[in-house]
Amino acid sequence: MPPRGQRIRETIAQLRERILAGEWPVGSRIPTEPQLVAALGVGRNTVREAVRALQHAGVLECRQGSGTYVVSTDELAPVVARQLTDDRMTEVIEVRRAFEVEAARLAALRRTPEDLAALDDALAAREAAWHGGRADEFVEADIALHTAVVAAAHNRMLAELYSSVGTALRSSLTQTIGATMTPEHPIDHARLVDAIRAGDPERAAREAGAFLEPVPKA
Known part of the structure; x- marks a missing residue:
């Protein structure tokens, strides 16, 4: 019988694996404690400690009288979200610059034909979302483009970290576009995609950082 601490760590890993595999999607309720005991073959206290650890990590949430629900698949995302405040938006943009500039540089060196097709799409x-004039649709479309750039970098750790700042990314984008969400004031990323296609890492990095300036303080 492994030590109790080891059993708890193994149970946490099993729960995390099932969540990441989509067995319990975000928003769904996980099985009850007795069901988890039977499924995982460990004791009640072990299950309880493992669930509590994932609650502290922001992956699970206990709702009184209802059960325990999956609220995130990423333990880092809730931590980042708690740090997101208006007075830290400059830091958010600096972090975006660090991720997106390096991702663009790597993408120019490593992109595949499939990556280029995804970037074009x-x-x-x-561009369609911009001309449609809906800020919420544009924010999601812009995130999708930058996510495609990160994917083209073929660095799994970079992709995982970038995914973790999703909430902060949406907030910074919403604040950045602000009242400029009009067809007459486009924020063009065609040159970024062209630089990646051309395999020019320096130009790709320059284009990626061109619009990531700190938000002026009021």
């Missing part, structure tokens, strides 16, 4: 969707 994402760019077309972004």
Whole structure:
């Protein structure tokens, strides 16, 4: 019988694996404690400690009288979200610059034909959303394009970290576009995609950082 601490760590890993595999999607209720005991073959206290650890990590949430629900698949995302305040928006943009500039540089070196096709599709969707004039649709389309750039970098850790700042990314984008959400004031990323296609890492990095300036303080 492994030590109790090891059993708890193994149970946490099993729960996390099932969540990441989509067995319990975000928003769904996980099985009850007795059901988890039977499914995982461990004791009640072990299950309880493992669930509590994932609650502290922001992956699970206990709702009184209803059960325990999956609220995130990413333990880092809730941590980032708690740090997101208006007075830290400059820091958010600096972090975006660090991720997106390096991702663009790597993408120019590593992109595949499939990556380029995905970038073209994402760019077309972004431009359509801009001309449609709906800020919420544009924000999602812009995120999709930058996510495609990160994917083209073929660095799994970078992709996972970038995914973790999703809430902060949406907030910074919403604040950045603000009242400029009009067809007459486009924020063009075609040159970014062209630089990646051309395999020019320096130009791709320059284009990625061109619009990531700190938000002026009021």
